[in-house]
């Protein structure tokens with residue numbers, strides 16, 4: 001039977017690959033993002049099984065209105081929306097800028113997942129799954145973005161306790177360096193790229209499809225005993241290697 005799957009940030013990068021993976025298995029996929037163009041383009045490419053909805057996941061009103069329009073039953077929620085709002089690592093010395101930067105990262109990477117999961121909770125059914133996209137940055141002590149992703153992993157453990165009695169699993173998939181996404185396309189020097197690849201055991205960046213395959217597995221009937229976990233897809237990368 002076709003499942004109903006929500007993928008936040010489903011129009012680009014890793015989310016786009018996750019959308020394709022679920023569409024390929026015949027599921028009905030609803031994707032969100034703040035910009036209309038990428039999600040509508042993705043929906044048009046995938047065909048009738050994928051629907052686009054503009055929704056800023058940091059805005060409670062928009063998330064509530066989005067959830068009100070959902071079918072009664074949702075099987076899978078993938079919290080993929082996120083990003084590093086402090087990419088250039090220029091720590092602001094101005095306190096107002098610093099506060100805004102920390103809040104923006106927590107909003108983008110944690111609050112989006114918390115709000116959408118809460119809004120969808122009553123529609124999640126036995127055998128369902130919530131999968132949130134974390135990051136290797138959570139283990140690196142790497143400023144607001146990494147701290148927000150670490151908070152996401154901690155929230156996931158809490159959330160798994162709330163969802164467990166409903167027969168719903170909750171896991172984090174934590175990618176390492178994934179090539180060819182908007183996340184890294186702008187501003188990553190060749191030197192930094194080589195450094196990131198040098199941290200892996202596999203000698204290469206990961207792909208969005210590899211992350212998508214892991215998410216798809218965690219949402220499958222074969223993964224019902226896996227919950228409250230962080231599953232890394234990072235080529236064995238370690239920040240100190």
Ligand code: NDP
Pocket residue numbers: 008009010011012013014015032033034035036038055056057058080081082083084108112133134135136174175176177178179181182183184
């Ligand atoms: P992208 O920038 O392509 O994906 C981010 C997506 O999230 C976009 O589609 C964006 O759409 C959406 N988004 C961002 N903020 C919001 C919001 N407030 N509400 C709704 N949608 C939002 O990069 P990636 O594919 O790389 O990133 C996907 C996830 O993977 C992120 O959570 C990222 O932190 C994580 N990640 C990526 C890694 C990488 O190497 N690429 C490594 C580790 C983790 P829009 O701008 O239209 O809102």
